[in-house]
Amino acid sequence: MSVNVIQLVRSALPDTVVQQLSNCLGLPPEATTKVVDVTTPALVAGLLNKCATLDGARALFATILGQEVNADVAEQLPRLFASTTGVTQLSSTGRQLLEHSFERRIDGLSDTVSMQTGVPAHATHAVSGIAGSILMGVLKRHILEHRGNIGQLPTLLGQQLQTIAPFLNDGLTTVLGLGGAAAFAQTIGSQVRAVSSHFEHPAAAPMPTTARAPAEPALSATAISVAPPAREVRHVGPKAKHWFGMAALSALIGAIAAMLTWVALALCPAATSFLGQHAAAATVEAPGAATQADAQPASQAPRDDAASAVGKVEAEAAPAVAKDSQLIVAVDGKGKPTLTAIVQNVAEKSALLNALTKKFGAGNFNADITVDENRKAADWLAQIDALMPLLSTPGAEMKIDGTRVELSGTVADAKSGWLDRLKSLFGAPYQVSAFDAAQAVANAAQxxxxxxxxxxxxxxxxxxxxxxxxxxxxxxxxxxxxxxxxxxxxxxxxxxxxxxxxxxxxxxxxxxxxxxxxxxxxxxxxxxxxxxxxxxxxxxxxxxxxxxxxxxxxxxxxxxxxxxxxxxxxxxxxxxxxxxxxxxxxxxxxxxxx
Structure with a gap:
């Protein structure tokens, strides 16, 4: 069920849709895109943190599959953004979903994004809610289409860590209650893996119970998978009322069945083996339904050292997040470039050297390229041919660190046009800027x-x-x-x-x-x-x-x-x-x- 959630959100916002939203907010499209690019990774981090506990993962799974989340939101954005009413409603819904999931208001996040992007706070407040609606919607769509279960949600969000880590900073993570960005990135992975492991193998990692009564039988992860409906009902009318009635009746029948099962287990131990053989085949047909039977009887279960009494999972430290690949370029007054780079493998090093040789010829450039397998892939290599004119511009200086591109020297001047050209060339999620010493001093002072x-x-x-x-x-x-x-x-x-x-x-x-x-x-x-x-x-x-x-x-x-x-x-x-x-x-x- 692996997928790049950030990419799903971006795919829901093509240029035409961003233009619509920008018109409603009174922003240039690039400002809207910038806010989305800063906000969305922070929101994913917040959801990831929610999945660091068993109860949090259950609650988030239920929220995502709830009726307030629109799995078809991506297709409906052009219609919603056709009016300010649609924008306001979508933003309000998203903010409510996020605040319910995070258990805190998200005004602080919107204000922080405003300070970091320079976009007015009223606009970042609206966009943060909209990004939340889209994020929850694409997650719901993905879970339904792949018949995902609750144990796969922490894994799915955990897979986003390497994607979102470069965009997190202490300002964003602190305001969400996640602590420092580096510490969060280093520890959260192991926590969500432990939660996911508990759902997949509950018998191997039982949670401590507080009651002495016999516990309900623990179902396997497949027992809480969901079957996607043929079509979600989104209008309120006779059909919707009929659907809700059927859902309520199904929930009541399920509750009665669970109670009878619990009684049977308490009074007839022989039933345990029978149910144990058939539990793996059980599925919950109603979207959003989740088992409440994750615990083994306290008298039989060994102590679970990986979980605290409140369900927080403490696991061994996660491996360090891979560092970004890097390229540093300085061009002398005659147009001869000197490059220093760190890439992930020999193939990337060869690709860079071949491109330089093709453009400048052997001996007409200086290159010091290091291979470090612990680095992330050098995705910027896909644009290396388009960068060659810059690499031959006298006095040009450029630094690429992961998805951050910084210009200085002759190409930092807005009149050179390179800043806009690189923004267009790289697009999201790259952040392209010119070095600003005054801003660097102000940041250091703060x-x-x-x-x-x-x-x-x-x-x-x-x-x-x-x-x-x-x-x-x-x-x-x-x-x-x-x-x-x-x-x-x-x-x-x-x-x-x-x-x-x-x-x-x-x-x-x-x-x-x-x-x-x-x-x-x-x-x-x-x-x-x-x-x-x-x-x-x-x-x-x-x-x-x-x-x-x-x-x-x-x-x-x-x-x-x-x-x-x-x-x-x-x-x-x-x-x-x-x-x-x-x-x-x-x-x-x-x-x-x-």
Whole structure:
């Protein structure tokens, strides 16, 4: 029952339908698409988290197969988007379904998407609900068409993890109550696998029971499969009422049968073997029906160490999510490209080298290509021929990291047209942008402020250093004056260090300056020292004791990113704090022993 759910949602929104929706919301189509691309992976993550418990998986399965979810929504979107009324109704239904499933309001998610995309909040609120309706609808359609059962739902959603992980960030996952994005991606897979395994093999992994009465017989996974109806009834009239009446009667008969079965098992143990032989053949004909008999008798079942009393499944840690493939390109003034790439296999490496050789000829390009089987497939290779004109543009810089494409150098200028060309070339789910240093500084400042607030009164050296290193001092080229944009963060850093000293936890830190690789090594070494001295001076002026800070310049050694792109050089031109108290203590001990 494997399928790419994100792709199903995107398939339901072709360009004509997106245009319709955009007209109703007063947005350009690209803005609507951007919101859908950011929101949908987060919604899948929320549903995936719901399946991390047995009760959550049961509830979500029932919700998806409920009457509120329209399995035909993809086909009906053109009609629904023909008016603002249809858009409003679909969005409202989707938001209600999501909030019921997540057990929380999703306004926070819509607001976060608005901040991350720059799209007005009223539009992201509407689109999030619509994306929810479509997501639930395509899931229902898929389950019905493949006669899926409750045990397959966690597996199906778990298969989406590698697809959605690149699009998740702490802002999205935190507002949904999932914690940090990286931690969520590393742990959720094992949890949903354990839930799915319990449904498939209930006897091997019984859940603890709280009652001492004999439990109902555990049915196999096929006992909760669903049979797709020939056609869903969506109107309210005599036929609909008749259908509901029949469904209610079927549910009543089923409840009576279950009760009689339970009594038979309690009073006649011999019935157990008979039912056990025939349970696998039992099916539930009514959509959305689910068994409530997952437990073995408490007196017979071994303790289930994989589940807690509330049904949360704790399993062994999931394997690390594969890293993205990568391509970094820098073109010199004569149009000769230098490439660094990490791909998944030899075939991808050969494909890249063949394309370069065909375009430039042997010896007319530089390429350092690493094969790492733990990387994801380099899907961007499908567009490599179309990228060749960019790779021969003097001064061009490009970085592709999975589905994120970043331009700098001469091709980052909007007048060059490359930004729009690559957006059109790659399409969803790729995110194409030009590097923006000012935005990078603002993002770093916000991260620093959040971390400093979370740090509270802690003065543990490692935590303080980690927090201080989140800030960015964005010096002007070949200049050692501390920019105005960095003063607020440095003053806050000074207050943090003074508070630690006042509480008896004074720290001694090294203020290290680093540079990119532009210019000579000697000039970079001198410049990095001047910048470290300048930062130290600001901190001392703000009240940090002078003897608590040591400034040192290291030039262009120990780069943290490639110097081939503007964002990489930006990252390498940095101020880095480290604790030197331990080093000093060790040196003093050595002197005393001499």
């Amino acid at each position: 991260s620093f402020k959040n971390a400093a607030k979370s740090l509270g009164a802690s003065c543990a050296g490692a935590d303080v250093v980690k927090t201080l290193n989140l800030q960015v001092v964005n010096f002007a080229s070949r200049d050692a004056h501390v920019p105005q944009s960095a003063l607020d963060d440095l003053n806050q850093s000074a207050q943090l260090l003074k508070s630690c000293a006042t509480s008896g936890h004074a720290l001694k830190l090294e203020v290290a300056g680093f540079s990119d690789n532009l210019g000579s090594e000697a000039a970079n070494l001198e410049l990095s020292k001047e910048r470290a001295d300048a930062v130290r001076a600001v901190l001392v002026k703000a009240g940090v004791p002078a003897d608590a800070l040591v400034a040192q310049g290291y030039g262009n050694v120990r780069p943290v990113a490639s110097n081939a792109t503007e964002s990489g050089r930006f990252a390498n031109r940095r101020i880095e704090f480290s604790e030197v108290q331990a080093q000093t203590t060790q040196a003093q001990a050595q002197v005393q022993t001499k």
